[in-house]
């Protein structure tokens with residue numbers, strides 16, 4: 001995989017160009033062609049997407065005739081571009097960028113989004129790179145940062161600190177970078193956000209083989225980024241952080257690590273960045289008798305390729321996003337497969353889910369400069385708020401346990417129709433129809449495979465609760481015993497137990513987990529009162545449910561981190577500690593926001609809620625708002641020392 005590959009010159013004839021662009025997204029194509037040719041006149045008003053239709057309707061709501069016309073115009077312009085020798089695309093002027101954004105959005109681009117869109121597009125360069133360097137700000141001050149984890153978020157922190165000239169070490173418990181994409185190797189594992197969007201703004205590529213690429217491809221991307229940005233040499237692999245302790249006397253952090261050989265080391269840093277993820281530690285269900293099972297068992301996040309499933313009787317517990325991905329593969333190998341479902345997921349139809357990019361689109365990605373960037377921005381815009389409005393609770397809507405508003409109910413009807421089509425068997429359909437509102441739990445993307453799998457002769461969907469696991473298998477509450485050879489736990493992660501199993505002690509020796517008491521909270525998901533210079537990435541209430549990409553959030557969080565360090569260095573400060581009142585007021589607002597969303601209002605269980613039922617994971621507001629709030633730290637929010 002190549003990051004930002006140099007476009008290949010066009011040598012194909014007109015027919016070949018016309019054939020290739022037929023596979024491209026017409027709006028990303030038109031705007032990328034306008035960009036590389038400098039001819040913005042092709043961005044005609046009658047080819048603009050319809051802002052109301054762009055999320056749910058293909059081709060931005062254009063008629064097939066208009067789509068064909070748009071492609072023909074783009075193909076003709078590309079032929080001229082070829083004849084001119086395929087020169088590099090110019091950097092657009094600010095006015096041109098505005099005109100291009102206006103075209104893509106289908107209306108004048110809201111002013112408050114302009115800088116954000118520019119950053120996401122990054123066609124003028126990496127606009128989120130720190131615009132300062134430690135050598136200029138505080139050349140004589142020593143300042144070092146420990147980053148815990150080299151997954152998607154940790155790599156951003158490492159890259160930005162590197163750019164700012166700050167000393168840092170990344171501690172990684174695994175033997176490679178990639179975090180969740182290194183750990184989850186189960187068959188069928190793939191990203192469920194269109195992965196042109198699930199990528200860094202500063203490391204864009206059109207080198208994706210599929211619309212939703214597989215785990216191997218994602219891992220390759222993160223490895224490539226680590227190499228490309230020179231981060232690997234800063235990572236201590238196979239080294240787990242077990243404890244971090246704040247030293248009040250000198251305002252530093254002691255970081256305790258254990259390497260693969262069990263050797264314990266302590267080092268001192270000025271700041272600690274936790275990039276350990278939310279979906280990291282597997283969750284084993286509290287079912288009686290799990291230890292008594294005599295056969296083989298494993299969790300989906302610790303997949304055991306050495307345990308053959310061929311011809312075996314297999315039980316899978318769970319039907320969340322992971323299980324729905326691997327169950328079809330298990331069904332192909334097992335002699336008999338019992339799927340134990342506690343709560344069915346809502347399925348969102350996605351025809352392209354496992355499809356390769358068509359050849360024409362791959363050609364466009366390789367030959368049309370910046371097509372990949374505009375395609376990514378187009379995806380960003382269409383999905384940045386996504387279905388969020390449809391998750392908002394209308395307090396006057398009746399029967400809130402079924403749906404939370406008129407538009408949520410419309411989604412319910414659409415998705416119910418899809419389930420009915422996928423599973424014509426009435427008995428199975430009844431089992432898989434969720435009783436709770438759409439978007440109250442994570443929706444699962446499906447290309448028809450789930451229904452087909454459940455209807456296989458060797459698969460049985462069991463919706464009765466599990467009573468116990470015993471030596472021979474699983475018994476449900478109706479008394480039925482299912483003898484199996486292998487149990488696979490698709491039971492998710494300990495998402496609410498942020499930063500476990502590390503021990504974290506702050507000012508005056510307070511323990512982070514004791515002070516959270518099972519209810520993790522942070523200001524902006526990043527800073528916590530009592531824990532100066534501790535910065536969390538993908539911390540409490542920074543997860544998104546139905547819109548955007550989590551990479552965006554991590555980029556915002558890291559921006560805030562870098563600006564915070566700048567503030568410390570510029571003002572010759574040692575530490576910043578979030579004020580309790582600021583933190584509490586912020587959390588009250590977030591809680592109220594989450595209570596007004598389907599995932600907070602519905603009584604359905606999900607990994608979004610902690611043991612007390614509070615939504616500790618999700619951000620209920622807009623993507624824009626998170627970006628605005630993380631532009632720069634407000635010194636008034638902090639006790640500065």
Ligand code: NAP
Pocket residue numbers: 189190191192193279285286287317318319320321322323325340341342343344442466490491492493605606607
């Ligand atoms: P999950 O969504 O938490 O699903 C866990 C499943 O196990 C649920 O069906 C749950 O039932 C079931 N379960 C848990 N305890 C149980 C018990 N005691 N008895 C019976 N069933 C039990 O975990 P996940 O599937 O690993 O996904 C977690 C998140 O990771 C996703 O929501 C998504 O954000 C992310 N993910 C993303 C991708 C991707 O991008 N492709 C893939 C996988 C995961 P209940 O629903 O009743 O709790």
